[in-house]
Amino acid sequence: MEPVFFSSTFIIFGQLLLAVLLGMVLGTERSVIADKQAGTRTYALVALGSCLFSIISIQVTSGYLGLVSFDPMRVVAGIITGIGFLGAGIIIFKENTLQGLTTAAGLWVSAGVGVAVAYGMYAVAIFTTILTLIVFTVLWFVETKLDTFFDNRSHLRVIKNDKSKDT
Numbered sequence: 001m002e003p004v005f006f007s008s009t010f011i012i013f014g015q016l017l018l019a020v021l022l023g024m025v026l027g028t029e030r031s032v033i034a035d036k037q038a039g040t041r042t043y044a045l046v047a048l049g050s051c052l053f054s055i056i057s058i059q060v061t062s063g064y065l066g067l068v069s070f071d072p073m074r075v076v077a078g079i080i081t082g083i084g085f086l087g088a089g090i091i092i093f094k095e096n097t098l099q100g101l102t103t104a105a106g107l108w109v110s111a112g113v114g115v116a117v118a119y120g121m122y123a124v125a126i127f128t129t130i131l132t133l134i135v136f137t138v139l140w141f142v143e144t145k146l147d148t149f150f151d152n153r154s155h156l157r158v159i160k161n162d163k164s165k166d167t
Helices: 008-033 040-063 073-090 101-118 122-166
Strands: 092-094 097-099
Touching: 008 040, 008 122, 040 073, 040 101, 040 122, 073 101, 101 122
Parallel strands: none
Antiparallel strands: 092 097
16 A cells, blocks of 8 residues: 655645644744734734745746746746735824734735635635634734733843842
8 A cells, every 4th residue: 555645735734834833833932022013913924925825936936847928926026016005004103002013914915815715725725714813813812822821921020120229
């Protein structure tokens, strides 16, 4: 009996999931530990979008090798640039807070979903949409809990430092 390998679609799902997980790790460090504005969801969505656009590029261009006069990724490059400008317009810096980063990153990922659908990568588009919804909802809850946890810890450190000064 020969070994059974995963289909390329499941490998792509794994790549997308890994991109989200690694983006989450980076974003959690930036938002919770380093106290930066761009957080878990933003980093997860940017990693997901980057992975999706790269996968689309690999899948689509391999089907058009040898056709010198046709480059399907030029259209995609234009979409990525255009969505970047839209995302920049969504991001607002008000007083000391930055708003709209996650929305802009989500918009960018949704552009990738649209490109995946256009190239017939339906399962990848659906899976990416599900991952994006998880990032928008579940990670918001996780990020809030982690912020609360680390805020409480930093408060305790300040109290300990104040007590040591009194003695």
